[in-house]
Amino acid sequence: MTTSTPAVAGWFTTGDDPRLVASRCTSCGTLAFPPPPPEAASFCRNPACDGDAHEPAELSRVGRVWSYTDAQYQPPPPYVPTTDPFQPFALAAVELPEGLVVLGQVADGYGVADLAVGAEVELVVETLYTDDDGERTIWRWKPVVELGEEADQ
Amino acid sequence: MSKQVAVAGVGMHPWGKWGRPFVEYGVHAARAALADSGIAWSDVDFVVGGETVRNGYAGYVAGSTFASALGWNGARIATSYAACATGAQALDTARARILAGMSEVALVVGADTTPKGFLAPNAGERWTDPDWLRFRLLGMTNPAYFALYARRRMDLYGATSEDFAQVKVKNARHGLENPYARYRKEVAVADVLGSAIVSDPLHLLDICATSDGAAAVVLTSLDYARRHGLADPVRVEAISTVTPTFPNAVIDMPLLATDHAADGAPERTFKESLALAAYEEAGIGPDDVDVAEVYDLSTALELDWIEDLGLCKRGEAEVLLRAGDTTIGGRIPVNPSGGLACFGEAVPAQALAQVCELTWQLRGQATGRQVDGARGRDGHPRVGITANQGLFGHGSSVLLAR
Numbered sequence: 001m002t003t004s005t006p007a008v009a010g011w012f013t014t015g016d017d018p019r020l021v022a023s024r025c026t027s028c029g030t031l032a033f034p035p036p037p038p039e040a041a042s043f044c045r046n047p048a049c050d051g052d053a054h055e056p057a058e059l060s061r062v063g064r065v066w067s068y069t070d071a072q073y074q075p076p077p078p079y080v081p082t083t084d085p086f087q088p089f090a091l092a093a094v095e096l097p098e099g100l101v102v103l104g105q106v107a108d109g110y111g112v113a114d115l116a117v118g119a120e121v122e123l124v125v126e127t128l129y130t131d132d133d134g135e136r137t138i139w140r141w142k143p144v145v146e147l148g149e150e151a152d153q
Numbered sequence: 154m155s156k157q158v159a160v161a162g163v164g165m166h167p168w169g170k171w172g173r174p175f176v177e178y179g180v181h182a183a184r185a186a187l188a189d190s191g192i193a194w195s196d197v198d199f200v201v202g203g204e205t206v207r208n209g210y211a212g213y214v215a216g217s218t219f220a221s222a223l224g225w226n227g228a229r230i231a232t233s234y235a236a237c238a239t240g241a242q243a244l245d246t247a248r249a250r251i252l253a254g255m256s257e258v259a260l261v262v263g264a265d266t267t268p269k270g271f272l273a274p275n276a277g278e279r280w281t282d283p284d285w286l287r288f289r290l291l292g293m294t295n296p297a298y299f300a301l302y303a304r305r306r307m308d309l310y311g312a313t314s315e316d317f318a319q320v321k322v323k324n325a326r327h328g329l330e331n332p333y334a335r336y337r338k339e340v341a342v343a344d345v346l347g348s349a350i351v352s353d354p355l356h357l358l359d360i361c362a363t364s365d366g367a368a369a370v371v372l373t374s375l376d377y378a379r380r381h382g383l384a385d386p387v388r389v390e391a392i393s394t395v396t397p398t399f400p401n402a403v404i405d406m407p408l409l410a411t412d413h414a415a416d417g418a419p420e421r422t423f424k425e426s427l428a429l430a431a432y433e434e435a436g437i438g439p440d441d442v443d444v445a446e447v448y449d450l451s452t453a454l455e456l457d458w459i460e461d462l463g464l465c466k467r468g469e470a471e472v473l474l475r476a477g478d479t480t481i482g483g484r485i486p487v488n489p490s491g492g493l494a495c496f497g498e499a500v501p502a503q504a505l506a507q508v509c510e511l512t513w514q515l516r517g518q519a520t521g522r523q524v525d526g527a528r529g530r531d532g533h534p535r536v537g538i539t540a541n542q543g544l545f546g547h548g549s550s551v552l553l554a555r
């Protein structure tokens with residue numbers, strides 16, 4: 001049986017309603033993503049705040065596309081290729097209601113033709129690559145409404 | 154007190170893939186700048202090198218490396234690193250010492266060589282390094298960031314792939330007669346659109362290469378220039394190297410997210426603030442600008458910069474492009490050197506190369522690519538501006554006038 005673990009710990013939750021996990025400054029509430037590593041100091045990015053304590057804060061699951069693109073060529077290491085030959089994948093920068101724009105790959109099966117600036121997407125968790133520990137997962141952005149179907153709704 | 158310094162001399166080594174040590178390029182450019190200024194190396198009292206991070210210890214101490222290669226002359230030395238803004242930061246360091254009255258003649262040099270073969274990534278796993286994580290977790294390359302900005306222009310302002318290709322066509326034509334440019338060949342729209350898509354919507358020919366090259370600038374106090382018969386020199390009016398202001402709401406390479414803009418996007422983007430700081434320092438405005446050299450890492454990015462510099466309203470750069478306004482002979486020529494499209498990027502030299510080009514333009518010495526019919530002496534441009542942005546909050550804008 002294969003195990004499935006996040007490719008990076010503490011950045012997102014899994015399950016039926018996955019979320020990105022930011023850090024929230026306990027002094028002023030400013031959010032930061034990705035959250036700092038547990039062992040690292042975390043200085044609040046707000047220049048008006050000298051806070052250095054923070055807590056995890058789950059972000060909204062649904063956001064709007066700020067922009068998008070794809071990788072038509074295999075990125076260099078440390079990217080881990082999963083297919084041979086390489087299969088292009090799409091990328092999106094997504095504006096969340098909290099006021100952060102977060103990059104991510106686009107969900108399997110979707111490309112740039114399925115995206116538009118301003119379109120709604122939601123967070124899903126999918127397999128990024130498989131290593132000795134099993135499947136390693138990552139957050140991805142999935143179009144909420146198929147383009148072309150919007151007019152019917 | 155005057156905040157101006159004189160550009161006494163400029164010099165470059167041609168861009169290319171020459172495979173020689175960066176020091177050779179740097180010394181070549183330095184000697185050319187000194188010869189252009191008519192000032193002896195022995196009279197230089199401050200040397201600032203632009204650091205290269207690809208060439209070992211000699212690159213980390215570039216100021217010392219160039220001074221040593223030119224023969225120790227007892228000058229003070231410094232080395233700057235600010236990613237793509239390295240050259241401008243080095244120039245600002247030289248300017249500050251001159252304006253403080255602590256130096257009279259400063260030589261600023263930037264040079265780079267790209268190792269042969271692929272740039273091997275550093276070994277090991279670096280789970281706290283955003284530049285490592287963006288590849289590992291997302292496969293997010295540099296062209297992918299440029300493509301995000303390009304796509305936004307298309308979806309928000311109606312830019313087309315043909316517009317982006319026209320930027321390349323224009324810059325290729327500008328660079329044809331530039332002896333320092335690496336690529337000196339006409340390019341057609343069909344060539345750009347027919348090249349492979351790297352990251353949608355950008356084609357291979359929309360994206361700049363990396364190159365070897367060097368550029369150098371000799372700065373002096375206005376008083377020194379006067380005493381040494383440098384009549385009517387090009388003057389540095391402003392050098393802006395400001396950081397972003399929180400919250401930075403535009404996603405910057407190599408980061409995975411923006412700052413948290415709880416109250417919406419701020420009034421100005423980082424790139425807009427770079428130019429604004431230069432304008433405010435010089436006390437002049439975008440309407441005074443006759444020519445611009447901007448960092449066209451991609452064709453689409455040139456259009457962004459035109460707006461960031463205030464040369465037109467947001468979303469209108471394509472209008473200028475299509476009207477020929479940004480072509481030599483147009484209202485506000487952009488990248489008369491041919492830009493990064495013709496040079497490829499040599500990181501520590503590039504911001505200085507922009508200053509070299511504008512100096513030649515303001516003097517009327519840009520043979521084969523001279524901007525004329527402008528507001529300066531003999532129809533040469535009177536005011537020129539540069540702009541670039543690099544990793545980790547670095548960027549610059551330099552204003553020159555004559």
Ligand SMILES: [Zn+2]
Nearest residue numbers: 025028044049
């Ligand atoms: Zn705070």
